[in-house]
Each structure stands twice: as C-alpha cells, then as structure tokens.
Amino acid sequence: MEAGMVTPAPALVRFSGIQKTYDGEHLVVKNLDLDIRKGEFITLLGPSGSGKTTTLMMLAGFEVPTHGEIYLAGRPIKNMPPHKRDIGMVFQNYALFPHLTIAENIAFPLSVRKTNKADVQERVGSALRMIKMENLAHRRPGQLSGGQQQRVALARALVFNPQLVLMDEPLGALDKRLREQMQLEIKQLHETMGITVVYVTHDQSEALTMSDRIAVFNDGIVQQIDKPDALYEHPVNSFVAHFIGENNVLAGTVETVDKDYCRVALAGGGTVTARAVNVSGAGASTSLSVRPERIAIVPEGTSSDGPNRLPAKVQNTIYLGDHALAVLDVSGNAEFMVKLQPGAHDSLTHGANVSVTFRPEDCLALDPV
Amino acid sequence: MTEASLTGANASTEVPLKRRLRRAERTRQVKALALVLPLLVFLLFTFAGPIAGMLWRAVDDREVRQVLPQTVAALASWDGKDLPDEETFAALASDILAARTSGTIAIAAKRLNYALNGFRTILTSTARNLKAAPERGTAKETLGKINPAWRERATWTTIRDASGPVTGFYLLAALDLVRNVDGAIVAAPPDQAIYRSLFTRTFIISLSVTALCLILGFPVAYLLATLPPGRSNLLMIFVLLPFWTSLLVRTCAWIVLLQSKGVVNDSLHWLGIIDEPLRLIYNRFGVCVAMTHVLLPFMILPLYSSMKAISPAYMRAAASLGAPPVTAFLRIYLPQTLPGIGAGSLLVFILALGYYITPALVGGAADQMISYFIALYTTETANWGLASALGAVLLLATLLLALVYGKLVQGQQVTGGMKN
Ligand SMILES: Nc1ncnc2c1ncn2[C@@H]1O[C@H](COP(=O)(O)OP(=O)(O)OP(=O)(O)O)[C@@H](O)[C@H]1O
Ligand SMILES: [Mg+2]
Numbered sequence: 001m002e003a004g005m006v007t008p009a010p011a012l013v014r015f016s017g018i019q020k021t022y023d024g025e026h027l028v029v030k031n032l033d034l035d036i037r038k039g040e041f042i043t044l045l046g047p048s049g050s051g052k053t054t055t056l057m058m059l060a061g062f063e064v065p066t067h068g069e070i071y072l073a074g075r076p077i078k079n080m081p082p083h084k085r086d087i088g089m090v091f092q093n094y095a096l097f098p099h100l101t102i103a104e105n106i107a108f109p110l111s112v113r114k115t116n117k118a119d120v121q122e123r124v125g126s127a128l129r130m131i132k133m134e135n136l137a138h139r140r141p142g143q144l145s146g147g148q149q150q151r152v153a154l155a156r157a158l159v160f161n162p163q164l165v166l167m168d169e170p171l172g173a174l175d176k177r178l179r180e181q182m183q184l185e186i187k188q189l190h191e192t193m194g195i196t197v198v199y200v201t202h203d204q205s206e207a208l209t210m211s212d213r214i215a216v217f218n219d220g221i222v223q224q225i226d227k228p229d230a231l232y233e234h235p236v237n238s239f240v241a242h243f244i245g246e247n248n249v250l251a252g253t254v255e256t257v258d259k260d261y262c263r264v265a266l267a268g269g270g271t272v273t274a275r276a277v278n279v280s281g282a283g284a285s286t287s288l289s290v291r292p293e294r295i296a297i298v299p300e301g302t303s304s305d306g307p308n309r310l311p312a313k314v315q316n317t318i319y320l321g322d323h324a325l326a327v328l329d330v331s332g333n334a335e336f337m338v339k340l341q342p343g344a345h346d347s348l349t350h351g352a353n354v355s356v357t358f359r360p361e362d363c364l365a366l367d368p369v
Numbered sequence: 370m371t372e373a374s375l376t377g378a379n380a381s382t383e384v385p386l387k388r389r390l391r392r393a394e395r396t397r398q399v400k401a402l403a404l405v406l407p408l409l410v411f412l413l414f415t416f417a418g419p420i421a422g423m424l425w426r427a428v429d430d431r432e433v434r435q436v437l438p439q440t441v442a443a444l445a446s447w448d449g450k451d452l453p454d455e456e457t458f459a460a461l462a463s464d465i466l467a468a469r470t471s472g473t474i475a476i477a478a479k480r481l482n483y484a485l486n487g488f489r490t491i492l493t494s495t496a497r498n499l500k501a502a503p504e505r506g507t508a509k510e511t512l513g514k515i516n517p518a519w520r521e522r523a524t525w526t527t528i529r530d531a532s533g534p535v536t537g538f539y540l541l542a543a544l545d546l547v548r549n550v551d552g553a554i555v556a557a558p559p560d561q562a563i564y565r566s567l568f569t570r571t572f573i574i575s576l577s578v579t580a581l582c583l584i585l586g587f588p589v590a591y592l593l594a595t596l597p598p599g600r601s602n603l604l605m606i607f608v609l610l611p612f613w614t615s616l617l618v619r620t621c622a623w624i625v626l627l628q629s630k631g632v633v634n635d636s637l638h639w640l641g642i643i644d645e646p647l648r649l650i651y652n653r654f655g656v657c658v659a660m661t662h663v664l665l666p667f668m669i670l671p672l673y674s675s676m677k678a679i680s681p682a683y684m685r686a687a688a689s690l691g692a693p694p695v696t697a698f699l700r701i702y703l704p705q706t707l708p709g710i711g712a713g714s715l716l717v718f719i720l721a722l723g724y725y726i727t728p729a730l731v732g733g734a735a736d737q738m739i740s741y742f743i744a745l746y747t748t749e750t751a752n753w754g755l756a757s758a759l760g761a762v763l764l765l766a767t768l769l770l771a772l773v774y775g776k777l778v779q780g781q782q783v784t785g786g787m788k789n
Contacts, residue, residue, distance in 0.1 A: 060689055082685070082689055083688045083691050083692055083693050089686065091686060097683060109690035156690065160690070160691065
C-alpha cells in the first residue's frame, strides 16, 4: 500500500479516523483513514453495501461522520454545510432539475454564486461546447437520452471550477458501449482540467481504466489503496485478489516459511511454493491465489523444472474470441481457470489428464477465505 | 446523429408517418374512452343533464305567454312608444278573464312582479274587479279605471319584456342590470343591486380560504412527503380524519369552540388575555376558520402528491452546486411544487365558491355567499329563474378559472419524463 505514496503531494482531502453508523448498532464505515491528493483521480471500489456512497456523502456534507474528522485543504469540514464546501457532485441518477433547461441547469451553480450575466453565458457556452451539446441547450432534461443527461450533469458539476468533484456511479445507468466511451471522456476531462476526482463504482474494470489510485472497500473497511497495476499484482489479501480481476483459489496449510516464500501443502494434495504475502507462519491455513493468465498447461508426463506442478483434469473449454479459457479440476478446485491463446483450446479433450504449472512469484499465499 | 437521420426519413415519408401516428393514437383513445364510458354515462344523467336544465331555466320565460297568450301576441306589433292600442287592452281583458277561470293568474303575477314591484297587485286587483269582457272599444277605459297603472307605458313594457320564450332578464338581474322602459340595459336601482357585491364577497371569502389553506397546508404536505413512512402515515391519518366526520358535525364543533362562551374565549379569559369575550363566530372570521378546516385536505393532498414526486436528490444537487437552503428551496423545490399548488388552490377555491352550509351556520348576515341565495331562491321563493341565473354566472366564472389554470399548466407540461 505504501507503493502509491512515494511521491508525497499535499493532501487535498484527509479522512482521519472516520466512523459512521446509521442505526447506532453497526458501523457502516469502520475507521477510515484516507488521503486524497490534489489533481488525483481516486476511485472507491467495493461491493454493494460496503460504504462507498456513505463515504462520499460524508465528504459532500450530506451525512455527518459519527466519529473522526474530514479535512478539506487542511481545514476541518465536519460542521461546514454542503453548499459552502465547493465540491461538485455528479449523482447516479444525474439529478438534473426537471423544470430548468439544459443551459439553465448548467448556469445554476454560477447564478447562485452571483456571477455576472455575461460571464455566466460565456462559461455555459463553453461547457456546452465541451460536452458537444450546444444545439440542445434549450431542451429540458426529460427530453434527453441517458448519456446526454450524464454529460449535462458532468458539465454542471464542473462549470464552477470546484476544487473537488465527486461522482457516485455516474455511469451505472448506461449501456456498456456508452459507458466505455464516457469513461474515456471523463478521464480526458480530468487530465485536461487538472481537477481532483473522487469516483465511486462497483465495476472493477471501470476502476482500473480510469483511476490513478483505487481504494478497495469491503464491509466498511478500506482493504487496500493503491495504483491499479499494484492492486492487481500485489493484492494484500484474498478479498482484493478476488475482487480485482480473475483469480484461482487453492486452499492449503503453510509448511515452512523462508523469507518471502513459503511451502504450502494443498488440501487437495500436492505441495507448491508461493510468495508469502499474508500468512502468519508455519502451520497456518492459507488461501493461494493464481491468475489465470499466469498458468501454463503441459501434457501429462512431460518433465518440467518448476517447483509448482499439479495434476489436472480438463472439465471444459470456453472460446471467447480474443482468448480461450480452460476449466480444470485442480486439487479439489473444479473451477480452476487457465487463460489460453485462441485455438489452443482445440487440443484439449474433455476428461483428459494434464498438468498445470506456474511460477512461485505468481502464486500468492494470502489469508484463508 | 440519430436526430439527423430521423428528420431525413421524415421528409420523404411525412404524410404516411403522420397518418400512421394518428391511427395508432386513435386506437389508444378509443380504448381510453371505453374505460371511462360508464362514468361518462353516469355523469351525463346526474351532472351534465341537471346543469343543462339549470342553464335553460336561467333563460326560460314562458309563464306570461302561457297565461296571457292574446296579450303577448298583440304586443308583438307594438312599437313601444305610446300606450298600446285598444285591441291589446281587449286582448288583456279577455286573457285575464280566461286566466281567472283557470286560476292561473298568480303564475303570471309572480313572474311580472319580479320585473316590476307591485305588478302582482295590479294584476290581481284587475282580475278581481273585471266583471265581464268590456264593451267593444271601451277596454282601454275600463282597465284604466280599474287600475291606473294600465295607463302607464312601463306596465306594458314589463309584459312585453316578459313575453318570452327566452329572456335575458334573470341573467341581467344576476349582474345587477335591468332593461329600462326603452329597452336599454342599465344598472339596477341601488336597493336591488346586491348580486355583484355578493359575487365579490363570495370570491373574497373563497380567496382568503384558499390562501389560508395554502399557508397552513404547504408545511404539512412537506412534512408528509419527507417524514419516514411510519410517521408520515400517522400524520396522513390526521389529515384525512376530517373526511370521516360529517361536515355538519365539524361545523357545529366550531360553533362550540368559537362562541362567546366557547372553549377558546373561556381559555383566553382564564389566561387573562381578554376581559370581554371576542366575537369569533357569526362573522367573517368564523366563516374563514371553519371553511379552511373543512377544505384543508383538498389542498394538502395535491401538494403532497406533487412533493412526493420530487426526489431528495434535487435538493442535494442544489446544495452541492452551492445553493444555500433558502435559494435551493425557492429555485428548485418550489417551482416543482407549482402544479400541486395550482391544483390544490383551484380545487379549494372552486369548492369554496359553492359553500353553503358552513357560512350559513357560522356566518353572519354579511357573510352569506352566493349559494345561500341560490338556495334561498330555489327553496323559499321558488324563483327558479334567478337561482339558475346566479348558478350560471358562478359556473361561468369557475369554468373561466379552470381554463386559465389549464393554460398555465400546459406551459409546464414539458417538464415531464423525469428520470429520477
Ligand atoms: N440512510 C441510511 N440509513 C440507514 N442505513 C443506511 C443508509 N444509507 C446506507 N445505509 C446502509 O449503509 C450501508 C452502506 O451503504 P452505502 O450506500 O454506503 O453502500 P455502497 O457501498 O454505496 O453500495 P452500492 O454499491 O450498492 O451503492 C448499507 O448496509 C446500507 O444499508
Ligand atoms: Mg452507493
């Protein structure tokens, strides 16, 4: 997790020991410490109900932390009302004002700040150009498509140059193609305008595409904050390994630990060498994580020099266009996936006995699930 | 891009497309019509029919021509400048004799008396004193001797103006207007001109009640729309409670509360705020209080439904965009409740216009509204024509209001299609 913090920049937002409960019984956010740097695109990623929206709402000022303090540009803002925080927000359902036209919607944040008329007109005009909707300025939100509404919401949240922009699953209601296009547009806006963005999603590919850093939430706790590649390559626990990308799990018990590596006896038979990421010591049960693209299938009987070689039985093969998947039964895991070049799956017959091999550095020993 | 291709397709196949659209719409309309047909038939018999009947009665004027047919016929050719000719007098004498035997004099007398005070005496005394048909050529003299009023032009213009079959007399009367001897429309004499001020009073009371309902109802509707479901349901029951008690009971409850020895006065006296009991009832104050109480739910419910449709996300969005709470309320929340405010106000105002029982029970003489007089004319004096005319004017005013409201709402229609 420290890998992402090697270039210290002044924190624009600091969550310090934040806790939040709605019902006074269980904590929806448990002890959150999080620094958001200026100009950064940070994504809060996590399954449904993990407290992402709650965190965002506390930052925006619509929920009050039960404990802890939030600092914005160094100032505590726990008691600052939302309209004074200078934070732009894009809501999941856009929340465009239905009785105002597109132009009036975008002009709203400027007009409540008593900006003079000519200035408002110019900035609304350039905002409309930015989202390529000059010709729809006088429509009302109800007359726009979902993607168009999304763009307007974005323009409205950016037009007053807030120091921070929050987005709560802004693309959740769009279809896949449009979502991918909007991801790029938002990313581009972030880069050209140099704004700080806090983005909420439960779609991991969206998070990987857009973010400078990702905070993985689960059960009210930030599991890991890191750059996308670091999250993928170096997950700190099974939850993160599972949540980010595809992942094969093998249960086992640690036999010996030797510096960074350990020997693990698998529950389904066999022993492998793995990187000791999150194991307490010899005798502890562990859960191994291996990515599907880091595994090779070798015919049974051929010799190999690697330490990690397990017998496997082909269950199924799936053709996916740009690649293929082999589903194997390995050491008791009947859904062990291996990623193949397209075409390579033809040579695998169902029920055939083969072997799988992978490098020790690609096999992570994590906390048991 | 889709837009361009759509308009492109439109240009080449415009007519068929339009026709197809209309056809598709028509099937839908027919279906909709079929659904409301039973109600429509019901309304036709219980609502549209009676209203048409009432409107007809406002202009219907056949009593005089039934009782005095020959006179009416003879007056048709009268130029109205001098007294009518001998023939007309003779026709009247013969009509009166015929009516006396059939006992219908009173019908014509009542109608003519509306137009000219004292006409009843003229007609009945003539009927009593006219022994037999006067000799040829002496009808004018005979009638003039029995009652000198027959020598006056106004007496005859009254008969002519009442000869029907339709008349504007009642409608004019409802607007404090009359036709003078020369047939011109002029203001009614001050002692008879009561209806315009009556309409004004009716409108003022209705407006005050509407304003009160809006002021009191808006916060309640807001609470209803924003409280958590459990508490909002409880509150809703309180709002609807008045619907479950009879109007009469509720009005009488106000009498108990507000009378000079009532609960309110006693409490104020006991608290030492007043020495003399305040006059809280049998005046405008009492009327407004009681009517507001009765009509409040009609304001709250439309307001509530319009507020319920406003997603809390709008207010949050407004705040996040920098609007302080008051600005957000005025610029974002309030405009979206306008349809509800309009519907509620219109409903309350129109209901208040027709209020009868409540002002009759808790109002003073100067607080009676138009419907009190409509009731008075239909039940006490059986002056159906005037009652209907007052009703027609009220109906027209109400329709105009509804029309204005419709126009206003139409301007708002484009806000539809919220995606929240
Ligand atoms: N207003 C509220 N009152 C009570 N509980 C709430 C409230 N809002 C959220 N919660 C609870 O808090 C937890 C976290 O909710 P939150 O909305 O932050 O989740 P999320 O991570 O945004 O999930 P999603 O991806 O589904 O939007 C959930 O268990 C939810 O039921
Ligand atoms: Mg959420």
